[in-house]
Amino acid sequence: MAADAGAAQRYRGIQALMAARVAQRVLQVWRDLMNPAKxxxxxxxxxxxxxxxxxxxxQQSAELARVAYTEARRAEISEEDGFKPEGPLPLLLDRLESALDVTGPIEFKKAIAAGKTPQQALDxxxxRMVGTTQYLALEGxxxxxNRSIEADERATGWARVTDGSPCAWCAMLASRGPVYKTAKTAGDPRQGGNxxxxxxxxxAWPAFTHDEPFIGVAExxxxxxxxxxxxxxGTHAVNAFRRWWESEGRAGYAAPERP
Structure with a gap:
């Protein structure tokens, strides 16, 4: 059975919505509590x-992924074999606080040293802080x-699902289409798909067959x-794709229609 491309797009969208809510809360705290004079x-x-x-x-991102993986697997594998999705690795407090320090006061002070006004430095x-906090949240x-796909004997691999305007790097990785766990990637400069x-x-969206279709605009x-x-x-191919993407590729990119 072919993968449900619509489910993959919906999953990406709901994770993006969760990340947007994180951003809203982060910005509210930053604006309400941060004093540029102190x-x-x-x-x-x-x-x-x-x-x-x-x-x-x-935690919310991890739960969304757990439910989505379970549903995607059930749609492809009819019999119940007891597999349960893996959980995320714990987020160490030291790592989280360090990331916040770098993107908060340290970034603010760097901007001030570069001649920015206090408001420009806050912005x-x-x-930076929104990008990092969203990254750490979505990492769940x-x-x-990723861990479930690796642990699941029935999973063949994954596909990378992009938003409507990916950077050159993400567009390049999405161009690989379905990536299989047993695939030989040596010599392919588009490694690092996860x-x-x-x-x-x-x-990432799980694959459970060896004839998965490309999702969205990946093909x-x-x-x-x-x-x-x-x-x-090698890098010559990567650079050529990046130049094309930044000069004309992105402008001609059409996001998949919402299912």
Missing amino acids: VDASWLAVRAALVPIVEQGR AAAV GRQVM SYHDHCACQ KLYDDWLRTTRGRG
Whole structure:
């Protein structure tokens, strides 16, 4: 049975909505509690308010992934074999607080040192902080998907599902289409299909057969990859695709219709 591309797109969308809610809460705390005249004094209260927001978002993302994986698996595998999706790895408090420190007061002070006004510095730090907090929250669901796919003997691999305007890196990785756990990727510069970055809206979607279709615009991206990298390999291929994407590819990209 072919993968449900509509379910994959809906899953990506609901994770994006969860991340948007995290961003709203983070920005509200930042604007309400951060005092640009007393950065260090106000930061401890800001960080204490941000920690549970990220932790709750991470739990929500993990639960969304658990439900989605279970439903996707049930749609492809009719018999019950007792498999349960894996949980995410724990988010260590030291890691979370360090990430918040770097994107909060440290980013603010860097912006001030670069000649920004206090308001501009607050805005610059807010952008960094939203990206990092969303990344850490979404990591919960992404780990559930990746760890479950690795642990599930019935899973053949995954596909990367992008949003309507991915960066060149994510568009390149999505162009691989379904990636199988046993696939030989040596020599393919598009490795790293399960890696993500701040402000990244991509998600992994499980595959349970060896004839999975491309999801969304991945097949078109694959054709564009072949065309723009013809005769090139390695980093030369990556750079050629990136140049094409930034000059004209992104403008011609059409997001999949909402199912």
